[in-house]
Every structure is written in C-alpha cells, then in structure tokens.
Amino acid sequence: MQALTISPGTAQSLRLDEIDAPPVPDGEVLVDGLLLGVCGTDRELADGEYGWAPPGRDRLIIGHESLGRVAQAPPGSGFEPGDLVAGVVRRPDPVPCGACAHGEFDFCRNGRYTERGIKELDGFGVQRWTSAPEYLVKLDPALGRAGVLMEPCSVVAKAWDQVDRIGGRAWFEPRTAVVCGAGPVGLLAALLGVQRGLDVHVLDVVTAGPKPGLVADLGATYHTAGLDTLLDEVRVDVVIETTGVPAVLAAALRNATPYALTCLLGMHDPEPPVALDLATVGRDAVLGNTVVVGSVNANVAHWRAAAQALGEADCSWLLRLLNRTVPLSRAPEAFVPQPDDVKVVIDLQP
Numbered sequence: 001m002q003a004l005t006i007s008p009g010t011a012q013s014l015r016l017d018e019i020d021a022p023p024v025p026d027g028e029v030l031v032d033g034l035l036l037g038v039c040g041t042d043r044e045l046a047d048g049e050y051g052w053a054p055p056g057r058d059r060l061i062i063g064h065e066s067l068g069r070v071a072q073a074p075p076g077s078g079f080e081p082g083d084l085v086a087g088v089v090r091r092p093d094p095v096p097c098g099a100c101a102h103g104e105f106d107f108c109r110n111g112r113y114t115e116r117g118i119k120e121l122d123g124f125g126v127q128r129w130t131s132a133p134e135y136l137v138k139l140d141p142a143l144g145r146a147g148v149l150m151e152p153c154s155v156v157a158k159a160w161d162q163v164d165r166i167g168g169r170a171w172f173e174p175r176t177a178v179v180c181g182a183g184p185v186g187l188l189a190a191l192l193g194v195q196r197g198l199d200v201h202v203l204d205v206v207t208a209g210p211k212p213g214l215v216a217d218l219g220a221t222y223h224t225a226g227l228d229t230l231l232d233e234v235r236v237d238v239v240i241e242t243t244g245v246p247a248v249l250a251a252a253l254r255n256a257t258p259y260a261l262t263c264l265l266g267m268h269d270p271e272p273p274v275a276l277d278l279a280t281v282g283r284d285a286v287l288g289n290t291v292v293v294g295s296v297n298a299n300v301a302h303w304r305a306a307a308q309a310l311g312e313a314d315c316s317w318l319l320r321l322l323n324r325t326v327p328l329s330r331a332p333e334a335f336v337p338q339p340d341d342v343k344v345v346i347d348l349q350p
Contacts, residue, residue: 003035004125004331004346005059014332015061021128028130029079030072031087034347035148035325036125037065038334041118062348063125064089064117065150067139076135084143085123086150086307088135090115090297106158106297115297127328127348137303139310142319144320148345149188153306154298156235157242157262160196160319162295163238167261169273170289174237174261175199178230180252181242182211182222184343185265189240190220191317192309196236203230203248209261209321209340217317227251234259235323240303244268250276258288263295 002022007013017189024030045051045062053060066087073079092100093112100108117123139147167174177193179186182204193200200220204211207224215222223230228251238258239252244266252262253276284290298306323343326334334344 001127002328003061003127004063004328005061006045006048006051007058008045008053008060009048010219010281011048013048014046014062014335016328016331019061019126022126022130024072024130027074027077028132029070029074029077029085029136031068031085031129031131031136032071032136033066033068033124033127033129034144036345036346037151037184037350038061039065039152043190045118045334054120059309060117061122061124061126062117063123064115064228065148065151066124066129067145068124068129071128073133075087078134079133079138084139084141084147085136086139086147086303087116087129087131088137088154088298088300088303089117089151090299091135103301104299106299108173116161125331125346127289131184134300137300137307139307143310143315145322145345146310146315149184149214149310149318149321149343150303150306152184152343153188153192153310154303155265155296156192157183157305157309158168158298158302159189159193159240159265159295161305162263162293163240163261166291166293167238167259170259172259176234176236176261177240178203178227178234178236178260179220179240179242180227180245181266182206182215183242184243186240187211187214187218187321187342189230189242189265190215190218191313193238193240194219195309195312201234201236203227210320210342214320214342216272219224224261228255229255231255239263240265242266246274250274253281253292256281256284256288258291259289260290262290262291265295268319308348 092105
C-alpha cells in the first residue's frame with residue numbers, strides 16, 4: 001500500500017512510498033483510510049520547517065486530518081466494521097504531566113506529548129492505519145466525506161469550550177461573535193457560533209470565490225473592511241482569531257469592549273512590528289475585565305463535541321468546504337495552494 005512521507009526538517013522531501021500493511025497490535029482497531037485533509041501545518045512539514053520522525057526512523061508518514069472506515073475491531077472496543085471514524089491526533093506524554101494524567105493532553109506542560117503525522121508518530125496519510133479505541137471517534141454515517149473536517153472542528157470545539165469556561169467566571173450571555181479569517185477553522189468557528197444562537201460576523205480579505213457565499217448561507221455576515229472598522233460597528237462579546245496576522249491581533253487588542261473575550265487560534269510568520277500602545281491596552285483590559293487566551297489542539301472530549309456539532313450541521317454546507325479533491329497518486333498537488341481553496345483533501349483510495 002502507499003503512504004505519504006517526509007524526511008522531517010528536509011525541504012522538498014515529500015513523496016509517496018510503498019510500505020507494508022500495518023500489523024494490528026492487540027486491542028487496536030484497523031481502519032481503511034478514506035480521506036486526508038491538508039492544512040498549513042502539513043505544508044510547513046513538507047517545507048522542512050519542523051517535524052519529528054518516530055524513534056529509530058528517518059521518515060514520517062504525515063497527515064493529521066483523518067477520515068476512515070473501520071475494517072476490523074476487537075470485541076468490546078465500541079467499534080464495528082463499517083463505522084465511520086476519525087483519529088485523535090495528540091497522545092499524552094509518558095511521564096505523564098498533571099494535565100496529561102487527567103486526559104487534558106492538549107495542555108501538556110512538559111512538551112513530551114506525541115502527535116500523529118507531526119511528532120514521533122506516523123500519521124493518517126496512508127491507505128490503512130491502526131489506533132487504540134480510546135483515540136478513535138465514531139461519526140454520524142450521514143456525514144460521509146464531510147467527516148474529514150473533524151480535526152479542525154475539534155480545535156474549534158476546544159476554543160468555544162475555553163470561551164464558555166472563562167466567560168463563566170461571571171455573568172456571561174454573549175450575543176455577538178466576530179471570527180477573523182474564513183479558512184476552514186474560521187468557517188467552522190462561525191458554524192459553532194451560529195449553532196449557539198449568536199450573531200456571527202466573519203472577517204476576511206477576499207471578495208470573490210466561495211467564502212462570502214458560505215458565510216451568508218450559514219446565516220452569518222461577511223466583512224472585508226478591516227477589524228478596526230468592524231469593531232467600531234459591532235459591539236462584540238467574543239472574538240475568535242484564526243489568522244495570526246499581527247495587524248488583526250493588534251486591532252483585536254485595541255478595540256476590546258468590557259468583558260470581551262478574544263481566543264487566539266492562528267499563528268503567522270514573523271512580520272515587521274506593529275505599533276501598539278500596550279499601556280492603553282493594559283489599562284482597558286484591567287478596567288474592562290477583558291481576556292485574551294491562546295488555544296491549540298484538542299483532547300478527546302473536544303473531538304466528541306466536534307462530532308456532535310458536525311452531526312447537527314447541514315451536511316451539504318459542510319461538503320462545500322471540501323472544494324478540491326486530489327487523488328493519492330497526485331498528492332503533492334494538494335500542498336500547492338490555489339486561489340479559491342477552502343479545504344483541500346486527498347482521496348486515499350483508488
């Protein structure tokens with residue numbers, strides 16, 4: 001069978017390798033890989049910016065946005081052949097730290113966690129893979145191909161969980177949310193905001209292509225004028241920032257309303273410094289009880305919440321996010337962004 005591999009830290013090392021079918025460890029589930037989502041992390045791995053091969057190896061099977069179908073499952077695992085599933089990406093560190101010991105490995109304190117397709121564990125960019133049952137999440141079969149959105153949706157589910165937890169420190173009934181960025185993470189963040197009954201506004205730079213229509217059909221409002229302008233027009237309770245663009249971050253910090261909560265999901269390459277009056281930002285944060293929180297990855301509870309959110313969504317809308325599919329035989333094409341891309345996926349099966 002074929003697998004998509006890299007030599008971590010080496011640019012232009014992405015290739016298709018022919019490998020043996022995986023052995024199935026006792027108690028694990030064997031899964032036929034169906035689709036693989038491609039995101040910025042995968043492109044950075046392919047560019048040699050980071051990545052860690054499994055111990056004793058010099059190549060890593062990449063891919064962390066999975067969709068598969070159970071081929072074989074042990075009795076009592078909770079899975080049956082034919083189940084549609086997605087694989088959780090992160091695993092707790094072996095020590096473990098306190099957070100990992102409590103199942104919150106997305107908050108690992110010592111950095112010794114592992115991640116499939118990224119850090120010391122082979123990923124899901126292969127035609128068959130295995131997983132321990134506790135790191136598999138069963139999906140509504142009606143989702144079909146849209147189930148490949150599970151990983152980015154788990155990140156968003158965690159972000160909204162953080163919003164709820166932090167907002168709950170005092171009376172909190174948010175009405176309005178602004179989502180910065182209309183990529184897959186931003187659109188899914190908007191989806192979960194709409195599911196919560198919020199008035200959702202999505203900010204992006206593009207004026208054409210599928211994104212404005214996707215936002216409108218979700219029941220949200222699309223903006224391109226800039227975050228400073230938007231925040232002058234809208235009294236926002238929650239900002240979900242997915243771009244990492246310094247100017248957008250600065251605008252979010254400058255324009256926080258009392259008790260506003262800003263959750264940062266995006267990271268960006270270093271850019272020239274952006275002028276920011278930190279004394280004023282700090283004063284307004286103190287006087288307004290505002291919060292800025294960073295969030296990354298997700299634990300199993302967030303994956304299950306994501307499965308529920310996707311199951312409650314309009315599947316036809318979700319499928320419109322998957323607007324470019326590349327066969328495994330031409331997988332490198334998926335790593336070259338195209339202007340109208342929303343979510344690019346690789347079809348792992350012939």
